[in-house]
Amino acid sequence: MVPTQIDLIKKYKLSVRGHLGQHLLLDPNLQRKIVEELELKKSDFVIEIGPGLGALTQFILQSGCRLLAVEKDPRFAEILRTEWKPAKGGSFGIAVGDILKTDLLTAARAAGWTAGKWKVVGNLPYYITAPIIFRLLEYRDSISTAVLTVQKEVGNRLAAVPGNKDYGRMTLGVRYAADVRKILDLSPSCFTPKPAVASCAVRMDFHEKKNEAREAHYFELVRIAFSQRRKTLLSLLAHAAGGQWKREDLLGIFEALGLSHDVRGEELLIKDYLALVAALEKIGWPAKDR
DSSP states (O other): OOOOHHHHHHHTTOOOOGGGTOOEEOOHHHHHHHHHTTOOOTTOEEEEEOOTTTTTHHHHHHTTOEEEEEESOHHHHHHHHHHOOOOTTOEEEEEESOTTTOOHHHHHHHTTOOSSOEEEEEEOOGGGHHHHHHHHHHTGGGEEEEEEEEEHHHHHHHHOOTTSTTOSHHHHHHHHHEEEEEEEEEOGGGEESOOSSOEEEEEEEEOOOOOHHHHHHHHHHHHHHTSSTTSOHHHHHHTGGGGTSOHHHHHHHHHHHTOOTTOOGGGOOHHHHHHHHHHHHHHOOOOTTO
């Protein structure tokens, strides 16, 4: 009989510490649904972030794929080695360490990965959700899909639309690099210990990097646009980079792009930001040291 998360907690006399971001997903049906969203094949290489006691691990291994689990807690890592075995033809490696400090390319190669894109899954610690997501963006040329459990508030920000209070730098940063959609909501009662907030699972399908210089300009423009949300974008740009962008040039760009002079950053789509970046590059992008 396959042990449940509660069975393992009792068997190993564990104290799961919610203040360290350890919230174990209990419902096998939800565990299965999250893993099914990865659409796993035997040829896939999967990286699982913070597997804990293997709530998702067991279902990933059933697919016969190759799995690398990155687990910070040595106690959990040892339990994972003892309790869960790969299906025939698959493999299961464990890297004990902090996901934010782990070189994923090196760890993946050590676990047998040689080619093809990874799939990533994880129940992310709430207090470092954003750093982990942006860490994954750095590796997006190597990742096809990620399915992540996050705070519902973060999920709302990732899926927000212009004009919504949740729409901001995280929305534009992540959605530039990936298509994002919410899969399902998870109440606190789905976990042990129960977190103080609701959660949700999101799926991210990554885009490959293209023009790195333009990408850097895009992220800088988004930073400027949300540096003072109450100010208009035109005003913020006119005062950016020591005034190198002249107001009359900016007015001409806004008119050419069909943007109101009073528009704010939270009202623009990604395509609007990209069009604005291209136009600003033509009049000269300020040097970084200005």
